[in-house]
Amino acid sequence: MSFALVSGSTDAIPLIAVHPERLAATLDAMDAGGAAFVRAAGFMAEPQTWCLVPAASGGLAAVLVGVVDAADPFALAGLPLVLPAGTYALHASLGDRLDPDVAALGWGLGAYQFDRYRKAKRAPALLDIDAATREAVSSVIAASWRVRDLVNTPTEHMGPAELATGAAELAQAHGGRCRVIEGDALLRDNFPAIHAVGRASHRAPRLIELDWGDDAHPRLALVGKGVCFDTGGLDIKPADGMLRMKKDMGGAAHALALAGLLMATRVPVRLKLLIPAVENAIGPDAYRPGEVISTRQGLSVEIGNTDAEGRVILADALTYAGEWQPELLLDFATLTGAARIALGPDLPALFCNDEALATGLLDAGQSQRDPLWRMPLYAPYMAYLESPIADINNAATTRHAGCVTAALFLSRFVPQGQAWAHLDVYSWNDAPRPGRPAGGEAQGLRAYYAALAARYR
Incomplete structure (x- = not known):
């Protein structure tokens, strides 16, 4: 997949990035006719604006684009789906110099269209960059597209089995190994919490496990919440709260994509990816409020709310990951609406010990x-999770600090002394912006990859 990036074009249209304060100087350096056209068009080089400069032959001589922050990966991200079809290249001398890696990353993110169910509206415009730059950014763009595709796909085509298939294909592509524990085998192998949440669905719950890398390398465990649809269970969500619940496997999408990125770029780690994959359904065998369920760790959990299911399945997965004794344990989950109330849709809440x-x-x-x-793992709030009949309740006794109490719940299933980070991520764009179409979104993925690559390379 090219991600709208090419190399070696001989007829690319020049793309000139211009800061508003340097527009006049840029125009003075252009040919007189083109500069006169830009002035007549009223182009002011404001961010996310552009001006098509005609050539005498009737084609395009150049495109000017307003860029205030040259380090912003989304500075050019609005262009691939609005510029006329063709190939463009950053101008070598006119305008502001952009980092080719940053420009290519934004271009690739901006070229994304989810076309599984309808034809793409148009082919994106192409950006000509050198082959080394294209190679450097393509894996990151591919991982971001993977998150978007997984989250955007409705549950009918993205259930626990499809998540397992995706993991198996990823393992095969990179020489890894994948196994799946399914249905009642979860009870046999001591994953009772995953089974309890997923048993009501006609789609059997699963624990997906992918292993990759050299045993001599540092151990890295990734865990992703894979609730492929969340009705809320018997504590059923209202209709508007259920509308986007195909995205409740966004944590699994992030973990899968990050695993794929680490494998594709051969970061020297011994990787284990774990995805508890379920559908939180309503049926005769649905787990009920007030029940006490067992966990792999041995802690008993009173179910205060069946709609707090993500932390329950993660409990078993985190315990299992901890048994492996990794150097780092990282989990990703669309866990709480409280994190969105606190930080809005664009800032994933990071909890780390x-x-x-x-x-x-x-x-x-x-x-x-x-x-x-970063949000606090404020230990005194653990009191909100006390149960009169079990070791812990899955739902707090108050609405205060909901994302904190959820993270504290998870912390009970992380071994003492284990380095651990939990990311409560929205995985969604409510409205389109340049390079960030409405729908599924990768958030924190590039940050995590950069941090891990720096740590292990």
């Missing part, structure tokens, strides 16, 4: 323009 790990992730988020926001 290791200062060096947290610093690395946050710094990478800033450098990659893929921001994370």
Whole structure:
């Protein structure tokens, strides 16, 4: 897949990035006719605006695009689906110089269209870059597209079995191994919490496990919440709350995509990917409010709310990951609406028990323009999860600090001393923006990859 990036074009149309403060100087350096046209068009080089400069032959001589922040990966991301079909290339001398890697990344993200059920509206315009740059960014773009495709696909075509197939294909592509524990075999192999949440669906619950890498390399465990649809269970969601619940496997999508990215770029880790994959359905065998379920760790969990199911399935997966004794344990989950209330849709909530790990992730988020926001693992709030009949309740006794109490619940299933980070991620764009179409979205993916690549290379 080219991601609308090509190399070696001989007739690419020049693309000139211009800061508003340097527009006059850029126009003075252009040919007089083209500059006069740009002035007559009223182009002011504001961000996300562009001006098509005609050639005497009737074609395009150049395109000017307003860029205020040359390090912003989305500075050119609005262009692939609005410029006329053709091939464009960054101008070698006119205008502001853009980092080719950053420009290519944004172009590739902006070229995305979800076309599984209808034909793409148009072919994207192409950006000509050198082959080394294209190679450098293509794996990251592919991982971001993978998250978007997985999240955008409705549950009828993206259930637990399809997630398992995706993991198996990824393992095969990179020389890894994949196994799946399905249905009642979860009880046999001591994953009772995953089974309890998923048993009501006609689609059997699963634990998906992918292994890759050299045993001599540091161990890295990735865990992703794979709730392929969330009705809320018997504590059923209202219709508007259920409308986007195909995206409740966004954590699994992120974990899968990050695993694929690490394997594709051969980051030297011994990788284990775990995805508890279920559908939180309503049926005769649905788990009920007030029940006490067992977990792999041995802790008993009172079900205060069947709509707090993601943390329940993650409990078994985190316990299993911890038994492997990885150097790092990272989980991703569309876990709480409370994180969105606190931080909005664009800032994933990061919880971390290791200062060096947290610093690395946050710094990478800033450098990659893929921001994370750290939230506290405030231990006194664990009291909100107390149960009179079990070791812990899956739902707090208050609405206060909902994303914090959810993370604290997960922390009970992480071994003492294990370096761990939990990302509560929205996985969705509510409205389209340049390079970020409405629908499924990769958030924190580039930050995590950059931090891990820096740590292990």
